[in-house]
Amino acid sequence: MKAGILGGGQLGRMLLQAAANYPVETFVMENDDECPAAHLCNHFTKGNINDYNDVYNFGKQLDAITIEIESVNVEALQKLEEEGVKVYPKPSSLAIIKNKILQKNFYESINVPSPAFIITQNKNELKNQKNFLPAVHKIAMGGYDGRGVVVIKNEREIDNGFDAPAVLEKMIQIKKEISLIVAVNEKGETALYPAVEMIFNKDFNLLQYQLSPADIDEKILWKAEAIALTVVKNLNSPGIFAVELFIDTSDNVWVNETAPRVHNSGHHTIEANYCSQFDMLWRILLGYPLGNTKSILSSAMINLIGAEGYSGNVHYEGLEEVLKIDNAFVHLYGKKQTRAGRKMGHVTVISNQTQDLIHKANFINRTLKAKTIPPSILSI
Amino acid sequence: MKAGILGGGQLGRMLLQAAANYPVETFVMENDDECPAAHLCNHFTKGNINDYNDVYNFGKQLDAITIEIESVNVEALQKLEEEGVKVYPKPSSLAIIKNKILQKNFYESINVPSPAFIITQNKNELKNQKNFLPAVHKIAMGGYDGRGVVVIKNEREIDNGFDAPAVLEKMIQIKKEISLIVAVNEKGETALYPAVEMIFNKDFNLLQYQLSPADIDEKILWKAEAIALTVVKNLNSPGIFAVELFIDTSDNVWVNETAPRVHNSGHHTIEANYCSQFDMLWRILLGYPLGNTKSILSSAMINLIGAEGYSGNVHYEGLEEVLKIDNAFVHLYGKKQTRAGRKMGHVTVISNQTQDLIHKANFINRTLKAKTIPPSILSI
Numbered sequence: 001m002k003a004g005i006l007g008g009g010q011l012g013r014m015l016l017q018a019a020a021n022y023p024v025e026t027f028v029m030e031n032d033d034e035c036p037a038a039h040l041c042n043h044f045t046k047g048n049i050n051d052y053n054d055v056y057n058f059g060k061q062l063d064a065i066t067i068e069i070e071s072v073n074v075e076a077l078q079k080l081e082e083e084g085v086k087v088y089p090k091p092s093s094l095a096i097i098k099n100k101i102l103q104k105n106f107y108e109s110i111n112v113p114s115p116a117f118i119i120t121q122n123k124n125e126l127k128n129q130k131n132f133l134p135a136v137h138k139i140a141m142g143g144y145d146g147r148g149v150v151v152i153k154n155e156r157e158i159d160n161g162f163d164a165p166a167v168l169e170k171m172i173q174i175k176k177e178i179s180l181i182v183a184v185n186e187k188g189e190t191a192l193y194p195a196v197e198m199i200f201n202k203d204f205n206l207l208q209y210q211l212s213p214a215d216i217d218e219k220i221l222w223k224a225e226a227i228a229l230t231v232v233k234n235l236n237s238p239g240i241f242a243v244e245l246f247i248d249t250s251d252n253v254w255v256n257e258t259a260p261r262v263h264n265s266g267h268h269t270i271e272a273n274y275c276s277q278f279d280m281l282w283r284i285l286l287g288y289p290l291g292n293t294k295s296i297l298s299s300a301m302i303n304l305i306g307a308e309g310y311s312g313n314v315h316y317e318g319l320e321e322v323l324k325i326d327n328a329f330v331h332l333y334g335k336k337q338t339r340a341g342r343k344m345g346h347v348t349v350i351s352n353q354t355q356d357l358i359h360k361a362n363f364i365n366r367t368l369k370a371k372t373i374p375p376s377i378l379s380i
Numbered sequence: 381m382k383a384g385i386l387g388g389g390q391l392g393r394m395l396l397q398a399a400a401n402y403p404v405e406t407f408v409m410e411n412d413d414e415c416p417a418a419h420l421c422n423h424f425t426k427g428n429i430n431d432y433n434d435v436y437n438f439g440k441q442l443d444a445i446t447i448e449i450e451s452v453n454v455e456a457l458q459k460l461e462e463e464g465v466k467v468y469p470k471p472s473s474l475a476i477i478k479n480k481i482l483q484k485n486f487y488e489s490i491n492v493p494s495p496a497f498i499i500t501q502n503k504n505e506l507k508n509q510k511n512f513l514p515a516v517h518k519i520a521m522g523g524y525d526g527r528g529v530v531v532i533k534n535e536r537e538i539d540n541g542f543d544a545p546a547v548l549e550k551m552i553q554i555k556k557e558i559s560l561i562v563a564v565n566e567k568g569e570t571a572l573y574p575a576v577e578m579i580f581n582k583d584f585n586l587l588q589y590q591l592s593p594a595d596i597d598e599k600i601l602w603k604a605e606a607i608a609l610t611v612v613k614n615l616n617s618p619g620i621f622a623v624e625l626f627i628d629t630s631d632n633v634w635v636n637e638t639a640p641r642v643h644n645s646g647h648h649t650i651e652a653n654y655c656s657q658f659d660m661l662w663r664i665l666l667g668y669p670l671g672n673t674k675s676i677l678s679s680a681m682i683n684l685i686g687a688e689g690y691s692g693n694v695h696y697e698g699l700e701e702v703l704k705i706d707n708a709f710v711h712l713y714g715k716k717q718t719r720a721g722r723k724m725g726h727v728t729v730i731s732n733q734t735q736d737l738i739h740k741a742n743f744i745n746r747t748l749k750a751k752t753i754p755p756s757i758l759s760i
Contacts, residue, residue, distance in 0.1 A: 017397045020420060021711045023696070040400060042419040274707055283703065292706045296676065296730070316403070323663065326672045327654060331401045350676070 002027060003064040003285050005037065006049045010333040010343060011068035011262050012037030014270065018278035022286060029058045036333045037068075052076045059085055064285045066239070067261055070098045071142060088285060089260035090237035097235075097260050100167045101140045107255055110234045112227055114255040115246075116170040123163035130155050132168055140165040173249040177256070178214045179265035180228040182241045183280045185290050190229060191280070193273065193293040195221055196265045198244075209302040209361040211354070212268050213295060216247065223253045231258055240281045242266060264303065268348045271329045272299035297350040300357035302364045304332070306342035310371040314338040316345075318367035325360060327351055344370040382407060383444040383665050385417065386429045390713040390723060391448035391642050392417030394650065398658035402666060409438045416713045417448075432456045439465055444665045446619070447641050450478045451522055468665060469640035470617035477615075477640050480547045481520045487635055490614045492607055494635040495626075496550040503543035510535050512548055520545040552634055556627040558594045559645035560608035563660045564618050565670050570609060571660070573653065573673040575601055576645045576681075578624075589682040589741040591734070592648050593675060596627065603633045611638055620661045622646060644683065648728045651709045652679035677730040680737035682744045684712070686722035690751040694718035696725075698747035705740060707731055724750040 001024050005012045008030030016037055019026050026041040031048050038044045047054035049069070055076035059065045064086035065077070077091040089097075096106045107114035115136075120126040126137065133155065139148035139162045150160045151171070161168075177200065181193040197214035214221070228243035235241065235258075242263030244256040266277035275283070275291025283291055306314075313336060323330055332345040347368065349360045381404050385392045388410030396417055399406050406421040411428050418424045427434035429449070435456035439445045444466035445457070457471040469477075476482045487494035495516075500506040506517065513535065519528035519542045530540045531551070541548075557580065561573040577594035594601070608623035615621065615638075622643030624636040646657035655663070655671025663671055686694075693716060703710055712725040727748065729740045 013400055016420075017400050020393055020397050020714065021709075023694075023712050023714060026419075039406075039422040040396075040420055274709075289700060289704045291703070294706070314403075320669060323671070324669045326674075329401075329654075332403050334400065334403060 001025065001064065001286055002062045003066070003282075004029065004058060004062045005041075005066055005068055006055065006058075006072045007068035008032065008035035008037035008044075009068060010036050010331075010345075013040060013333060014267070014278050014331075015066075015068065015262065015281065016040035018276060019282055021279070022282050022288075024282065024286060027058070027062060029054065034336070036335060049073065056080065059087075064088065066281060066285060067094070070094065070260065074098065086285065088237065088281075089235070089239035089241070093235035093237040093239075094260055097258055099140050100138045100143070100257070101165060103257065104167050104169075106234070107231070110230060112230055112255055113253065115172050118168045120161070120166050120168050122165075123159075123161055126161040126166070126168065127158055129168055130158065132170065133158070134171040136169045136171060137161040138167045138169060140167065172246050172254055174246050175249050175251070176214070176216065176247040178216065178224060178245050178247065179210075179263065180224060180243045180245065181263060181266045181269070181277055181293075182228055182232040182243065183277075183284060183290055183293070184232060184238050184241065185284050186238050186287060188233075189290060190232065191290045191293045192225060192229065193266065193269060193277070194295050195224060196268070198265060208365060209300050210265060210268065211357060211361075212272060212299050212301070215354070217251070220247055220251055220253060227253055227255060231255060235260070238284050240266075240277055240284070264343075264346075267331070267346050268299040268301040268350075269293075270331075271348050272296055272350050297352055298354060298357060299351075300349045300361040302347045302349075302361050302368075303343060304345040304347065304368055304370055306338040306340050306344055307369045307371045308340045311339045312337060312372040314344060315371050315373040317369040317371050322347060322364055322368045325349070325364070327356075328360060328364065338370045338372060342370075381405065381444065381666055382442045383446070383662075384409065384438060384442045385421075385446055385448055386435065386438075386452045387448035388412070388415035388417035388424075389448060390416050390711075390725075393420060393713060394647070394658050394711075395446075395448065395642060395661065396420035398656060399662055401659070402662050402668075404662065404666060407438070407442060409434065414716070416715060429453065436460065439467075444468065446661060446665060447474070450474065450640065454478065466665065468617065468661075469615070469619035469621070473615040473617035473619075474640055477638055479520050480518045480523070480637070481545060483637065484547050484549075486614070487611070490610060492610055492635055493633065495552050498548045500541070500546050500548050502545075503539075503541060506541045506546070506548065507538055509548055510538065512550065513538070514551040516549045516551060517541040518547045518549060520547065552626050553629040554626050555629050555631070556594070556596065557636070558596065558604060558625050558627065559590075559643070560604060560623045560625065561643060561646045561649070561657055561673075562608055562612040562621045562623065563657075563664060563670055563673070564612060564621065565664050566618050566667060568613075569670060570612065571670045571673045572605060572609065573646065573649060573657070574675050575604060576648070578645060588745060589680050590645060590648065591737060591741075592652060592679050592681070595734070597631070600627055600631055600633060607633055607635060611635060615640070618664050620646075620657055620664070644723075644726075647711070647726050648679040648681040648730075649673075650711075651728050652676055652730050677732055678734060678737060679731075680729045680741040682727045682729075682741050682748075683723060684725040684727065684748055684750055686718040686720050686724055687749045687751050688720045691719040692717060692752040694724060695751050695753040697749040697751050702727060702744055702748045705729070705744070707736075708740060708744065718750045718752060722750075 004027035195214035384407035575594035
């Protein structure tokens, strides 16, 4: 079976690490032939994943194709699907998710609670919505990893909004943010991973660390799981889906957004769960039975993001100390260049002691830094 | 850092899956560019790992080089070591292990218990050793995976022996076979994995399944650990070493043989231990701290070997059923062709219940088969 991935970042890299357990011939397309996934596939194609011809020509040689980023050419995927290539997630579900306006309309149409919103086509329309503040402005197309999202607390901040089609979303009094990863196979069978609780770095809107299973009341969990399953089932597509949810201060559960792919909030599943999200996606693509989503042990996952103020050839400060931790698993993505906020790696800690997880997560956050090679090392 | 592997089989493949967690540029040399590891490295070189020039030219571009099979050109590795390339295992230790005669002399020289033996240079010399039977005849050079080993119970079987330099080893009344994997870093620090207990398929002298930790008396374990550490410390080399030992019916412990590399008896460490043997070897090659060898859960590991009577394009019979097992991890090595006895993959089961491990190992052995594509499937 020939299977391709659009995008060659760390998600592609981890997909390919898992692919090597299965009889599959792997293909990757990305515009950078030194990207994290380029050397781990059977066939690498340098190309633009947003270009119709590039995606179509890449995909027409394949039995199955998936994505590791939403920003891909959906029209080419639709054509490939018509021609019999398995496209998971389906282009129809990708089209909904890729555009935040369509995504919000979708939640509304299936009666899933999601924060109230207004659509703004440009900055002038945004400026008329002072009464809707405080709110979050999310650009409709192309946002990723906190880019394309700004918080607008009051009238003075309204100029920070986007002069492009966007969604203005009522601010929720967030108590917790959680993520639920759902696997769907070709038969429509689903498997739900234990909920993940996320702690964000406010500067970059990037995950600081996450805990799984989430420490939430069972009744709230049931609500969240019911919502996530409703979202995913209505997307009508095989694949892996990460549904990010807010729990507000009144214990209401709201959908924040959905990703139709393996997700940062599922990295811990490599070591902490029987079947990782990456393994699971291969099972779905290759038509094998769904795997076991249960946790082996509880986990914390810490993103390693490029430190503020450093840009250039990466140097991992504190790596030795973190590699000494008895129950930590270090994943570096092989990116030669760091810059502020760039995802450079992650570390998963597994333990049956929550305090141990929190303690180690904080230690790793303080200790491990993606900076640049210091002059003192260069001069040796 | 540029690091190379001589050999591109499943051990190389699993090494490369683990390498993708570290900042390392990987190189592989093998004479088959469709071998299991070929597409998972940064740079693949088609070449003969037994040829001086091929190995030297491959290695001289590298910072570090390791092996996944003993049958490599040691002279070229010696030259590379002299020129400053890290060669782990050291050529001096590899030279001892590679030749069964030198290996047996080595055990004797360090006073480690190993079955009594006689060296035979050819079949005529062997025929003079009738009084030494029953014994095991092991060819000095080039044996692998049960090839190059014959059991000679009595005079009538003596013709099955090798007409080449070999070791004739007194048969031990084996109660159990165990394996101890030892990691050694550049500072000479060691880390020992929990003992593994092996159950062999007598037809191919291939592992049928293994259990870890081994079910052996603590005092026998201490003896085995002391012997394994003595062997490895006297080899004076960083690397991963698998010491295979016999426990006889009187609870004596004997060294069978040592492999200076990641080993079949360590495959379970991928899921069952904090730091896998593959991860560990990268830590050693890259100069990072040794990892944690402890088990997360107990495990069984089942080799998937090519079924007797089938040769050709592989078809995995029973794969679906095995993929449904809640606590099993399937690894297929991506070999397109199967033949009787060929290692095609393995399955690891993790559990805190030994009975569950044994039950599942037997189920997997009965169920999962590497055969060829049946005509009924081909004709669809």
